[in-house]
Amino acid sequence: MFELDVVPDELKPFEGRLTPRFHEVRKKVVEFITEDIVPAQPEYRKQLQELLQTVDHPTKCPEPPILKQLREKAKKRDLYNFFLPEVGRISVLEYAPIAEILGMFPLANQAMNCSAPDTGNMEVLQKYGTPEQQEQWLYPLLNGDIRSAFAMTEPGVASSDATNISTRIELDKSTGEYVVNGHKWYISGAIRPECKVLITMGITRNDGAKHTRHSMIIIPRDAPGVRILRPMAVFGHEHDHAEIIFDNVRVPASNMILGEGRGFEIAQGRLGPGRIHHCMRTIGAAEIALAALISRANNRTAFGKLLAKQDSIRQIIAESRIEITKCRLLCYLAAVVADDLGFKAARGHIAMIKVAAPRMALKVIDDAIQVHGAHGISQDSKLADMYTSIRTLRVADGPDIVHLNTIAKTELAKPVNPFGSAVSGINENIRRYGKFDHLRTRPSKL
Numbered sequence: 001m002f003e004l005d006v007v008p009d010e011l012k013p014f015e016g017r018l019t020p021r022f023h024e025v026r027k028k029v030v031e032f033i034t035e036d037i038v039p040a041q042p043e044y045r046k047q048l049q050e051l052l053q054t055v056d057h058p059t060k061c062p063e064p065p066i067l068k069q070l071r072e073k074a075k076k077r078d079l080y081n082f083f084l085p086e087v088g089r090i091s092v093l094e095y096a097p098i099a100e101i102l103g104m105f106p107l108a109n110q111a112m113n114c115s116a117p118d119t120g121n122m123e124v125l126q127k128y129g130t131p132e133q134q135e136q137w138l139y140p141l142l143n144g145d146i147r148s149a150f151a152m153t154e155p156g157v158a159s160s161d162a163t164n165i166s167t168r169i170e171l172d173k174s175t176g177e178y179v180v181n182g183h184k185w186y187i188s189g190a191i192r193p194e195c196k197v198l199i200t201m202g203i204t205r206n207d208g209a210k211h212t213r214h215s216m217i218i219i220p221r222d223a224p225g226v227r228i229l230r231p232m233a234v235f236g237h238e239h240d241h242a243e244i245i246f247d248n249v250r251v252p253a254s255n256m257i258l259g260e261g262r263g264f265e266i267a268q269g270r271l272g273p274g275r276i277h278h279c280m281r282t283i284g285a286a287e288i289a290l291a292a293l294i295s296r297a298n299n300r301t302a303f304g305k306l307l308a309k310q311d312s313i314r315q316i317i318a319e320s321r322i323e324i325t326k327c328r329l330l331c332y333l334a335a336v337v338a339d340d341l342g343f344k345a346a347r348g349h350i351a352m353i354k355v356a357a358p359r360m361a362l363k364v365i366d367d368a369i370q371v372h373g374a375h376g377i378s379q380d381s382k383l384a385d386m387y388t389s390i391r392t393l394r395v396a397d398g399p400d401i402v403h404l405n406t407i408a409k410t411e412l413a414k415p416v417n418p419f420g421s422a423v424s425g426i427n428e429n430i431r432r433y434g435k436f437d438h439l440r441t442r443p444s445k446l
Contacts, residue, residue: 008097010328014336022094028077029098029108036073037108040066044107059191059231059240070111071144081142083114083277084126093335096280100328103284113142117150117188120274121199124216127269128258133218137197149190151200151219151244154183160399162267163210167202167246169217171253178217178256180225180249186232188396190242196221200246201267204260214263218255225249234392275343275350278397279331279357283324285386286361290320292383293368296375307371316367323360330356348410351403358394365390 007015047064055061074080081087088095102109109115118141125138140146157164167182182202189195197220204215219226225247232241258266294317297307307313334349343350365387369376376383394400430436 008328010325010332011097014093014332017091017093017336017339019090019094022090025079025082025088025090025094026098026101028079029082029101032074032077032079032112033101033105033108036070037105037111040070041107057231057238059238060193062193067107067110068144070107071113074112079112080144081114081122082112083119083274084122091335092276092338093332096276096331096335099277099280100284100287103281104288109281113144116274116278118148119277121148121150121197123274124199124257124266124269128262128266130254132254133257137218140196146196147189147192147194148197148199149187149195149221149242151184151187151190151198153186155185155243156183160402162201162214162264165201165203165214167200169200169202169204169215171204172250175250176253177250178253180217180219180246180251182246183244184246185243186241186396187244188241190221190244191228191231191240198226198244199257201263208261211264212261215260216257216263216266217251218257219246219249219251223249223251235388237388276331276334276338276353278393279327279334279350279353282357282361282390282393283328283331285390286320286324286327286357286364289361289365289368289383289386290317290324292381293317293320293364293371296368296372313371316371320364320367323363327353327357327360348407351406351410354397354403355400355407358390358397359400361390362387362394 007018011018044064044066047066048061051061051064052058071080074082078087082098090098102112102114122138122141125134125141129138137146137148141148151167152162152165153159154165154167157166159165167180167184170179170181171177172179180200180202182200184200187198190198197218200217200219201214202217203213205213207213226249227245227247229243229245231238232243233239234241294308297310297313297317300307302310330349331353334346334353337346337349365383369383369387372381372383375381378384
């Protein structure tokens with residue numbers, strides 16, 4: 001399935017950066033997938049179907065028992081909680097091609113406890129949590145005993161601008177508790193029965209600098225006043241994204257993370273390497289979609305020829321390979337800049353891949369669906385679910401326009417290139433005849 005001893009072509013420019021640890025870990029991940037994950041997939045699906053018969057809604061379905069066994073196998077291979085730097089012990093660049101493999105096999109992602117939003121929440125609790133917070137929430141999350149959710153997006157404001165978040169977190173000095181009132185939606189994973197805790201973003205003050213008004217607080221999902229209104233649908237199908245009301249929810253003051261007004265500081269730290277994990281996994285999804293396309297093309301005949309021999313199909317395959325390769329290299333570049341200069345310096349590159357990778361993957365998946373015909377949108381193919389997941393990511397990981405704005409601001413902040421000005425050129429007749437001089441002295445409107 002994988003060539004264990006061959007470095008992917010796109011990594012060749014970075015071979016000098018790859019440590020023996022990378023090759024060791026990549027081999028372990030591939031062996032875990034081929035020896036444990038792939039053989040377990042039929043039983044996982046069987047158990048899932050049986051469990052679905054025991055609940056009144058798919059979002060209430062518990063995890064299949066075989067997942068616990070796979071987690072134990074991941075632990076034995078030292079791959080559990082692999083996303084943590086002290087577990088993986090590899091660079092962001094080295095993580096990229098491994099995360100791509102996990103994007104091809106989501107069950108491996110779950111078994112290795114590397115699934116969002118738990119990964120980000122565990123990073124928050126590890127970096128900023130008190131010993132008490134870590135004991136109560138971090139260690140059960142690290143052990144896979146519970147799951148979590150990150151409650152940020154709100155239906156009544158434009159949440160792509162996080163300074164708009166309006167959930168109120170107010171200190172009741174008489175009891176030493178925080179009182180939380182707000183309305184969230186599309187809170188991923190909050191409905192699943194394993195979810196026990198919500199890390200929630202809200203506003204603790206209305207004055208001062210915008211980025212010092214918000215805080216993050218820990219809310220047990222079963223706290224009085226936490227009400228799951230409904231599962232939210234994606235393209236008409238309900239998933240485990242919850243719409244939630246917080247109605248006078250009271251939690252101890254000790255549940256505040258890091259301190260009041262530190263929400264955006266935590267948010268930046270929360271992302272860490274996770275800023276591009278989605279992009280890495282998305283490239284893996286595109287790769288597996290192309291593999292599905294080629295498999296279909298090699299097994300179907302139309303208009304007297306195998307699809308794989310049709311020029312139009314070959315063009316689709318070639319263009320898919322070009323786009324995947326371009327995005328993979330851009331992802332590696334973003335990772336290298338993050339490794340060398342930090343994530344702040346890599347913001348522009350990360351924004352580029354956050355736009356490019358999902359766009360590319362959607363095009364590849366859509367082409368694969370086209371080649372499969374009706375089968376591609378049926379329940380017998382995984383392509384439709386892949387398309388839904390990646391299209392959702394283009395919103396969940398920040399709308400394109402937010403990332404495009406980041407890229408543009410990075411470009412506009414650079415010094416003006418004099419050669420660019422020279423190429424742009426000047427119409428000397430404007431100065432010579434002076435017919436626009438009055439515009440230069442016109443007072444600006446306030």
